[in-house]
Amino acid sequence: MLKIFGKSLSINVRKVLWLCAEMELTYEHEQWGSGFRSTEAPEFVALNPNAMVPVIKDGSFVLWESNSICRYLASRNGRSDLLPTDPEGRARVEQWMDWQATELNNAWRFAFMALVRKSPAHTDPHVLAASVANWNRHMRMLDAQLEKTGAFAAGHGFTLADVVLGLSTNRWYMTPMERPDLPAVHAYFERLSQRPAFLLHGRNGNP
Template sequence: MSALKILGRAGSINVRKVLWTCLELGLSFEREERDWRSPDFLALNPNGMMPVLLDGADFVLWESNTICRYLAHRQGRADLLPSTPRERARVERWMDWQATELNNSWRYAFMSLVRQSPAHQDAELLRAGIEGWNRHMTLLDAQLQSTGTFVVGPEFTLADVVLGLSTHRWRAAPMDKPELPALEAFYQRLCQRPAFMAQGPGAGP
């Protein structure tokens, strides 16, 4: 198959999803930094967001969760992304939840506490952000209590890739958190995977 190129910063959580997926799939790839404001990059992704995947000379793809799905399907890995409609939907439901509900819940608190952005220091917005982030992680903990292992069941899937990095970010944030034993057990299971160690603890919050 053609060579893969991933455009994006190594520390970006969305880039790391794609890098982790590539490692799980055993794919060879290059990662390249690009200026997201440059005309050349905007011609690839008019949103000005990373990552962007280049698969050969004629295929460009953006949106990190979509890239992960594409790569799993490209490699025929139905263990990571099932081919049957109901099983696939169970995985994609949690991937979409991560990209919409969960991501939106942590953005303000992360920018305030970890990035220390001057524009994100309103005390009331920070309090609400921490509360919302913890609430969403509590929902994930309840799901993991019901499955006992990974996000959708006993087998590791792409849902665990995207939510594993979200869990790593939450654990690293310097804020008060509830005790979530199922979530902690999930995190420790992920730590047994070399690809997660490279793109989670080994790559930053």
Template sequence: MLRILGKASSINVRKVLWACAEIEIPFEREDWGSGFRSTHAPEFLTLNPNAMVPVIQDDDFILWESNSIIRYLASRYNNANLYPIEARAKARVDQWIDWQASDLNKSWSYAFMSLVRHSPEHQDSHALATACNDWSRHMEILNRQLDSTGAYVIGSEFSLADIPIGLSVNRWFETPLAHPDFPAVRDYYERLSRRKSYLLYGRNGTP
């Protein structure tokens, strides 16, 4: 059985849990990370030298990095509906997964640490205002994309790209800041919320 190491409140662990629910992969999860077993323990570092969750063990195969994990799971279990085989269709999914990791995530990092985690190192008012504006700018990009597809990030059908982006949308709405009116994003949030797996691991009240 697939083994998942990481606490369930982690947004990156939740990507893996949500993917497993969509693909119907049975798994066992172990609590690792802040508040649980330390990721700096020697037995964890042998699995991931970065000391970060999630990590999966699939038989004798070890993998870390959440986006790599969900791609692997979709490919391993032949779920072409989530992650296409055809090169251009797959590249479109990868484009938005990578955008979430490299651009969208960076835009909300400071604001989230300030407003949700209340980190003392993230309380500069100017930096916070800049971060909120940058986050809104990226959400506007997403709003335009969703407005053009009318449904999900890639098109009319749910894909692997909706997992990381759907979790970021949850974080957007659960963070106490002024939210510009992005109707397509709001509709997307409600559309995702009709999925049982999203209610379990996406819109579960844990930003």
């Protein structure tokens, strides 16, 4: 039985939950993280020395890092529509997944912590303004890509890239800040919202 460890409000845990719903996988889910059992507990650190969610356990196999988990689950279940097997197709999907994890996440981190989490360590107005501007700049990049494909991040079909970027897009819309009008991103968000699994684990009221 596949086990998922991590609180269901976490954006990274929601990647895994959304993907499992898309693939109709059966799993057990244990809530770990803020408000639940501490990820600093020895039994959790034994699974992930970073003490971060999500973690999965598939039989005796343990894996952490949300994007790696998504790649593993798609490959494990033979879902070449979600993660192509041809090198070029796979690289296109992974390029946008890696961009989300590195470039896009780094752009929004300060703004999200300031405006949504209300973190006392993230109150510098100049750094906040720079983070909002950088976040919007990256979303314009996504808008240009979506305008090019006319559908999804890596092309005409829904892939793992859209699982990670769909959640990031939801966070962008739900953070109280000024945003540019990005028609392709808006159409993309509404397109994703036709998927029941996204409404369950993505556009579900949580940023």
